[in-house]
Amino acid sequence: MALQWFPGHMHKALKEIKESLSQVDILIEVLDARIPYSSENPEIAKIRGDKPCLKILNKFDLADPDITRQWQDELESQRGVFTITTSNEKPAESKQILGLIRKHCAAKDASVKSINAMITGIPNVGKSTLINILADRIIAKTGNEPAVTKSQQRINLGSGIVLFDTPGVLWPKVENPNSIYRLAASGAVKNTAMEYDDVGFFAADYLIKAYPTLLQDRYKLDEIAETEIAFLEAAAKQRGAIMAGGRVNLHKICEILLTELQSGKLGRISLETPEMVAQEKLDMIAAAEKKAAAKAKRKQRFKEGSLTPDKRDRKEKRTEKREAQSQRMKQGR
Structure with a gap:
């Protein structure tokens, strides 16, 4: 299946995220706990740099808890990344996010300046609901459908934290x-x-x-x-x-x-595991190498042309004749 859903506002949102990132102290990426790898935007990883990153595995109540723990270990093995799980069942626990922001931005928290945090996530991952919980008021429009938030906004969460909210974005090409x-x-x-x-x-x-x-x-x-x-x-x-x-x-x-x-009516289900994804990455590398080899082979065939055996023999004889003539000219000098 080819994914053909990258509306214009998503392209604009990615551009705005890149432009605003220099003003941000910490990046927050909301992931779907059922698909932490597939819901992780590779464009964000490219531009994050050395900024600390809190990855929120939301909808934890819908995911397989054992597999979610595996994903937390996997994600936290990455430099500058720490994780937390959140769910609709226990919205009050989402308040821990504020403490984690201050903890990982301790130097800024000790100053008079506000901590600037940017929150991102794919469509329908529950980002807007989390923002409303953190702000203790209805700030972001919510809905059980993708692409509800359409523009970037800044929200003062109090306690010295300003949140840059961004629209839910996918990316132009999903490789896997x-x-x-x-x-x-x-x-x-x-x-x-x-x-x-x-x-x-x-x-x-x-x-x-x-x-x-x-x-x-x-x-x-x-x-x-x-x-x-x-x-x-x-x-x-x-x-x-x-x-x-x-x-x-x-x-x-x-x-x-x-x-x-x-x-969640089927039960707590995760659609991918770290082991599965590791194998899929190897398969993608192998497929890319195979595609590159086939392309090189086609290019070589095109370069050689569609020669019949007789034409190939004549071409080889002409080449040999030119080389022999070149050799005689060198010897005659």
Whole structure:
């Protein structure tokens, strides 16, 4: 699936983030705890430099807690990165973010100047809700859909902290093909920019392998199917996603599956692990090397031309003749 959703306001937002970063003491990146790697904006990593970075694994109540701990260890192994988990279940715990900001900007906190913090995150990751909790008032518009915030704003949180809020942004090209599906499955991509069937098949294939018991319980199945199509057909019968003539309505059952995945009705699920991502990165390197080798081979064939054996022989003889003539001229000098 190709992701074709990078609206103009996202391009503008990335540009504004780059321009404002020099004024910022600490960067806060809100990640989806179910997909910490896929929801991490590589453009932010490129421009962060040496600034401390708090990575918030939000929607922790929807993610597999054991895998989230693995991701925290993985992220905190990076220079200048520290993490915290937040969730809709315990909004008051989000207040710890203010203390972490002051702790990691101790020198600025001890001065008379305000700490400038910038908060970023992909669409629909819950950034606006977090801001309202930190500010103790409704500042940012919230909604269970991507791209609610459209422009950058500065918010005085009190206690000497000013927050630069930025719109939810993706990036122009998602390199990892699996990340495209995970972003769509988690709700970071607008419905109109994805194919339900395509994303639903991806989610079903992953879930029957990683969380078979949760699927079996949720859809009241006697046994879990071995393939995604078999699972979707069985689930469709349980949920009445059947068209005239008894045919399965794949679009409808995929929509049901994704809606229940995003809302947490299936249970606490993570869509990627550090081990999975490490292997995917190796696969991407291998694929890139293979593509580069194929390109070089095509370029060499083009350079040589489509020569028949007879033409190749004549070309070799002409080359030999020129080399021999050149050698005689050198000897005659």
